[in-house]
């Protein structure tokens with residue numbers, strides 16, 4: 381499948397979950413086996429020889445892509461979760477996004493100084509979620525190798541936000557006009 385075919389598997393829902401938001405729904409991509417396989421392959425491509433120790437994947441849709449990539453890259457998987465979900469001691473960072481605000485947590489023993497880490501999520505929009513996760517990763521002095529997304533909403537400031545933080549971002553599919 382080429383990129384246009386992958387993009388065509390993503391459904392757009394206008395005014396969800398709030399008026400004015402064009403919601404790009406990756407669940408329809410996940411339903412197509414070939415699209416899922418090719419998206420994971422392309423998300424992994426820049427990192428095959430990067431010696432990644434751990435992927436930090438963001439709840440909830442980021443878990444799907446992060447788990448598949450961890451298997452393909454042969455690295456560990458760390459879950460960045462919303463409040464009240466992780467059972468042991470955590471570090472936390474707050475953020476805002478297109479349609480709300482929240483906090484992300486990781487277990488304090490999940491990543492260590494000097495480990496080579498890749499941030500993974502399904503989609504980047506304003507970049508608030510990714511920025512909070514960067515703070516969690518850099519806060520333990522791990523080496524943030526990059527950030528990989530299935531989808532980027534390129535008219536929103538997420539990619540520029542990561543670039544300003546000196547984080548190298550990679551995405552497979554992009555949408556304009558959000």
Ligand SMILES: O=P(O)(O)OC[C@H]1O[C@H](OP(=O)(O)OP(=O)(O)O)[C@H](O)[C@@H]1O
Nearest residue numbers: 439440441477478504505506507508509
């Ligand atoms: O770049 P941003 O503006 O921060 O937005 C991107 C985030 O928004 C969505 O998650 P959401 O918070 O809707 O959670 P979900 O995956 O649990 O549905 C998406 O999965 C990203 O994590």
Ligand SMILES: Nc1ncnc2[nH]cnc12
Nearest residue numbers: 402403404405478503505
């Ligand atoms: N427009 C959008 N579509 C899907 N997920 C999102 N997360 C933040 N903005 C989004």
